[in-house]
Amino acid sequence: MLRYLVRRILWAILVFMAITFVTFVIFFMAPNDPARTVCGGSQASPLCIAQARERLALDQPIPVQYYRFFRHIVVDRSLGSSMAQGNRVNDTILQAAPVTGSLVFGGAVLWLLIGLTVGIYSALKPRSLLDRGAMIFVLIGVSAHPIWIGLILEYFFGVKWHITPIADYANFWGAPKGSGQPGGPTQWAYHLILPWCTFALLFAALYVRMIRANVMETLNEDYVRTARAKGASERRVLFSHVLRNALLPVVTMLGMDVGVALGGAVFTETVYQLHGLGWTLTNAVSLNDFSVVEGIVVFATIAVLSLNLLVDILYAFIDPRIRLA
Numbered sequence: 001m002l003r004y005l006v007r008r009i010l011w012a013i014l015v016f017m018a019i020t021f022v023t024f025v026i027f028f029m030a031p032n033d034p035a036r037t038v039c040g041g042s043q044a045s046p047l048c049i050a051q052a053r054e055r056l057a058l059d060q061p062i063p064v065q066y067y068r069f070f071r072h073i074v075v076d077r078s079l080g081s082s083m084a085q086g087n088r089v090n091d092t093i094l095q096a097a098p099v100t101g102s103l104v105f106g107g108a109v110l111w112l113l114i115g116l117t118v119g120i121y122s123a124l125k126p127r128s129l130l131d132r133g134a135m136i137f138v139l140i141g142v143s144a145h146p147i148w149i150g151l152i153l154e155y156f157f158g159v160k161w162h163i164t165p166i167a168d169y170a171n172f173w174g175a176p177k178g179s180g181q182p183g184g185p186t187q188w189a190y191h192l193i194l195p196w197c198t199f200a201l202l203f204a205a206l207y208v209r210m211i212r213a214n215v216m217e218t219l220n221e222d223y224v225r226t227a228r229a230k231g232a233s234e235r236r237v238l239f240s241h242v243l244r245n246a247l248l249p250v251v252t253m254l255g256m257d258v259g260v261a262l263g264g265a266v267f268t269e270t271v272y273q274l275h276g277l278g279w280t281l282t283n284a285v286s287l288n289d290f291s292v293v294e295g296i297v298v299f300a301t302i303a304v305l306s307l308n309l310l311v312d313i314l315y316a317f318i319d320p321r322i323r324l325a
Contacts, residue, residue, distance in 0.1 A: 008312065012305040017070070023297045024066050027290050034058060034290045038083045069294065079295035084287040089295035092280060097299065099169050100276035103268060104261045106192055107199030108254070114200060115207025122208065123215035134208055141205025150198040150271035157194060165191050167273040195272045199265070203257055210253065214246040255311030259304035
């Protein structure tokens with residue numbers, strides 16, 4: 001177990017360095033000059049741009065700049081300061097990460113509940129009315145764009161029926177005193193109902209189809225027939241034999257999808273005006289704010305690598321036949 005963890009951590013460090021370096025190179029291939037952003041944009045004077053390039057070490061080769069950036073992360077645990085606004089990138093990410101985290105993990109719980117419930121029942125009753133309805137749901141979920149889904153839900157549930165809020169985010173731990181903003185667990189969930197539904201519909205459709213196929217395939221395995229022949233109840237066969245083997249690919253897919261969802265949250269955050277990582281990244285790209293872009297890439301890379309490591313460790317607990325060594 002320890003050897004496996006050491007190998008995975010070393011591999012994660014290499015992947016992290018590769019991703020951040022590629023992002024570094026791509027950003028510097030863009031036509032916009034970060035030094036011009038620091039000096040105020042198109043009206044910046046050549047002297048200010050030259051001083052900014054020297055201060056930010058933009059006149060150094062890219063490998064040298066990357067080394068300085070990586071050293072700040074490891075030694076100082078700092079992602080630098082925003083080139084457009086001047087505030088610390090660490091603080092910007094700390095403010096945006098809870099919003100995106102609430103959206104992604106709340107949506108993941110919802111799409112798993114939908115995918116497991118509909119997928120299992122659809123597999124147990126193939127070609128039934130429920131199964132056909134589930135396939136229509138899958139087709140709509142796979143085809144629809146998150147912005148379209150978000151606008152439809154926002155119009156009916158927020159604008160027309162006034163059931164849920166249509167924008168903003170409520171802090172789970174409560175709003176600052178005197179701010180006049182909503183806060184607390186109830187308001188937090190109330191403001192995220194529509195974003196969760198929008199986010200979950202995209203992935204729930206894929207999970208319904210995958211879980212249905214895995215369960216139907218597992219139901220025909222020899223060990224399932226043997227369990228039934230020994231007199232095991234259908235409930236025991238389903239939970240102890242079928243689901244334990246059928247859900248292993250779901251764990252694999254979940255680890256990857258949560259990472260993908262961190263990047264895909266930008267559409268949902270845009271519709272509901274949630275100032276999470278996706279919204280912050282889009283704003284930073286439009287301002288040519290390299291420090292914030294690279295900081296979000298670093299944070300997302302660490303999150304994805306950590307989730308994948310956790311998924312690999314869970315394999316051994318879900319399926320005893322798998323050995324991490």
